[in-house]
Amino acid sequence: MSNDSSAASPTYHRMALLIASFMTLIAAGVGFGVRAGILNDWAIRYGFTKVELGTITGGGLVGFGVTIIFFSFLADNLLGYKKLLVLAFALHVLSVIVTLAATPVYGLAGKDATYWCLYIGVFIFALANGVCEAVINPLVATLFPKEKTHYLNILHAGWPAGLIIGGVIGYMFCGENAAVNHLYWEIPLALYMVPTLIYGFMVLKEAFPPSEAAAAGVTTKEMLLQFLSPLLLFLFVIHAMVGYVELGTDSWITNIMENVISGKAFLLFIYTSAIMFVLRFFAGPIVHQINPLGLLFVCSIFGCTGLYWLGSANTGWAIIAAATVYGLGKTFFWPTMLGVVGERFPRGGAITMGVMGGIGMLSAGLLGGPGIGYKQDYFATQKMQQLDDALFEEYRSQTKKSFLFFPEVYALDGAKVGVLKDEGAELARRTEIETEEGKVSEETTALNTWWEANKPSNEKEYDHEVETIETANIYGGRMALKWTALVPAMMGLCYLLLVIYFWSQGGYKQVVLHGEESETEQYTGGVQGPVE
Known part of the structure; x- marks a missing residue:
C-alpha cells in the first residue's frame, strides 16, 4: 500500500481510517432509518401520542449542528482525531444502552420515565x-x-448507505405491516451497533495522523484568521442554502409525496438515497473534467429542475424521472462544498470545515424544516379557502404563525385533520391513556369537544371533508417544492459567480500545505480513481 508522505507516515493506514469514518456515517444513517420505522411500536407499547413521539425524535437536531462546531475547535491542536472518535464511539454505545433500557424502565417507573429514557437516548445519539x-x-x-x-x-456515500440499510430493515421488520416479520423494536434498533462496533474497533486499533493544519504548525489563532476571508464567508452562505435545500427538503419529501403516491413515498426516498450512494464514488473523475465549482453549478441546475418537476409531476413515471433528476442534483452538494473549503482553506483545519458542516445543519433545522413547512401551510390554506371556506374555518389552527419576515397565516390544524382521518381512533386512545394516568390535558379535552361538535354526520360528508383537505395538502406540498426550487437556482448563480471569479484569477487551484501539487490535480481536487 502506498502512502503520501505529506499526509502521514507509513504507520497510518489511510484506507482503514477512511473505512472507519465511512462506518460512522452508516451507523448514523441506520439509526435514523430504523427509528422512523419503530415509532408506532413506541406509541403502542408505551402509550405515547404523536406529539410526544415528535418531541423524542426531534431531540438534538439543532444540537447536532452546535456539537459539530464546538468539537471542531478541539480536533486540531487540543484533543486530536483519535480521542474524539473514541468519545463518539462511547456516546454511540451509551445511546443504544439508554434507548434499549426503555422497556425495563417502563416496567419499573412508568411512562414518564420511559419518555425521558428514549429522549435522552436519541439526544446522545445526535x-x-x-x-x-x-x-x-x-x-x-x-x-x-x-x-x-x-x-x-x-x-x-456512507450516509445514504445507512439510510438505505435502515430503511430496508424498517420496511421488512418494523411496524404492523412489516414485509417479512414484525420484530420487537429493540432488535432492529440495536443493529446500528454493528457499524458502530466496526468503527470503534478500528479507531482503537489504528494510529491517527495529526491534522494537516497541525502538522504544518498552524496555530489556532491562524485558523481563526481564515474567517476574515470574504470568499470563505461567501461559501458559508452558500452552504446554508445547501442545508436548507438538501436536509430541509429530505425532512419533508416523504411526507409531501405520501399524499401523492400513498404507500410508496418512502421507497422513493430510498431510491434517491441509492442514487447518492452510487454516484458519490465517482466524484473524482467528474471534478477532474470540470473542477468542483463546475460540478456544483451543474448540480444546482439539476436540483432546481428536479424540485420544480416533483412539484408538477402527476404520473408514476414522471415522479420517478423528477426524483431521479433531483437525486442527481443533491448528490454532490454537501461533500463537494466541504472539499472546496478543505482545498482553498487548509490552514483553517477542522475549524473551517466544522463550522461549514455546522452551518448546514443549523440551516436545515432552523430554516429548511420550518421554511418548507410554512410554505406548505401557506399554499394549503389558500387552496382550502378556495374549495370550501367554511370547512377551512372548521379545521384551521387557533392562532396564526409566520416564518422570518413572511406574513402570518392560519394553517390546517394537524391534530384536527388527524382525528378526521382515523375517525377519532388515536384521540380515543390518547384520552384513555391520560384518563388512566389521572391527568387529561386541556388539549385533549378541547379536541374531544371539537370532534363531538364537528364529526361528519354521514359517509358523504366524511368523504367530502377528507377529499377537500387532501387536495389542499397536495397543492400545498407541490407549491412548497416549486418555491424551494428557487434555493438551488440562487445557489447556481452563486457558483457561476465563483467560476467567473476563479477564471479571472487564472483558474481554480487548491492550496496545499505540504509538498508540491501534481500538474494533473492542481485544478481539480480529485484524481481518476483510488491510488491505493
Whole structure:
C-alpha cells in the first residue's frame, strides 16, 4: 500500500481510517432509518401520542449542528482525531444502552420515565453523530490532501448507505405491516451497533495522523484568521442554502409525496438515497473534467429542475424521472462544498470545515424544516379557502404563525385533520391513556369537544371533508417544492459567480500545505480513481 508522505507516515493506514469514518456515517444513517420505522411500536407499547413521539425524535437536531462546531475547535491542536472518535464511539454505545433500557424502565417507573429514557437516548445519539462529523471531514482531507473532493464524496456515500440499510430493515421488520416479520423494536434498533462496533474497533486499533493544519504548525489563532476571508464567508452562505435545500427538503419529501403516491413515498426516498450512494464514488473523475465549482453549478441546475418537476409531476413515471433528476442534483452538494473549503482553506483545519458542516445543519433545522413547512401551510390554506371556506374555518389552527419576515397565516390544524382521518381512533386512545394516568390535558379535552361538535354526520360528508383537505395538502406540498426550487437556482448563480471569479484569477487551484501539487490535480481536487 502506498502512502503520501505529506499526509502521514507509513504507520497510518489511510484506507482503514477512511473505512472507519465511512462506518460512522452508516451507523448514523441506520439509526435514523430504523427509528422512523419503530415509532408506532413506541406509541403502542408505551402509550405515547404523536406529539410526544415528535418531541423524542426531534431531540438534538439543532444540537447536532452546535456539537459539530464546538468539537471542531478541539480536533486540531487540543484533543486530536483519535480521542474524539473514541468519545463518539462511547456516546454511540451509551445511546443504544439508554434507548434499549426503555422497556425495563417502563416496567419499573412508568411512562414518564420511559419518555425521558428514549429522549435522552436519541439526544446522545445526535451528540455522537455531531462529534463524528467534526472529525471525519478534516481527517479525510488530511489523509488525502490532493484528492479531498473525491474522497470526501466517497466518505459521504456512507450516509445514504445507512439510510438505505435502515430503511430496508424498517420496511421488512418494523411496524404492523412489516414485509417479512414484525420484530420487537429493540432488535432492529440495536443493529446500528454493528457499524458502530466496526468503527470503534478500528479507531482503537489504528494510529491517527495529526491534522494537516497541525502538522504544518498552524496555530489556532491562524485558523481563526481564515474567517476574515470574504470568499470563505461567501461559501458559508452558500452552504446554508445547501442545508436548507438538501436536509430541509429530505425532512419533508416523504411526507409531501405520501399524499401523492400513498404507500410508496418512502421507497422513493430510498431510491434517491441509492442514487447518492452510487454516484458519490465517482466524484473524482467528474471534478477532474470540470473542477468542483463546475460540478456544483451543474448540480444546482439539476436540483432546481428536479424540485420544480416533483412539484408538477402527476404520473408514476414522471415522479420517478423528477426524483431521479433531483437525486442527481443533491448528490454532490454537501461533500463537494466541504472539499472546496478543505482545498482553498487548509490552514483553517477542522475549524473551517466544522463550522461549514455546522452551518448546514443549523440551516436545515432552523430554516429548511420550518421554511418548507410554512410554505406548505401557506399554499394549503389558500387552496382550502378556495374549495370550501367554511370547512377551512372548521379545521384551521387557533392562532396564526409566520416564518422570518413572511406574513402570518392560519394553517390546517394537524391534530384536527388527524382525528378526521382515523375517525377519532388515536384521540380515543390518547384520552384513555391520560384518563388512566389521572391527568387529561386541556388539549385533549378541547379536541374531544371539537370532534363531538364537528364529526361528519354521514359517509358523504366524511368523504367530502377528507377529499377537500387532501387536495389542499397536495397543492400545498407541490407549491412548497416549486418555491424551494428557487434555493438551488440562487445557489447556481452563486457558483457561476465563483467560476467567473476563479477564471479571472487564472483558474481554480487548491492550496496545499505540504509538498508540491501534481500538474494533473492542481485544478481539480480529485484524481481518476483510488491510488491505493
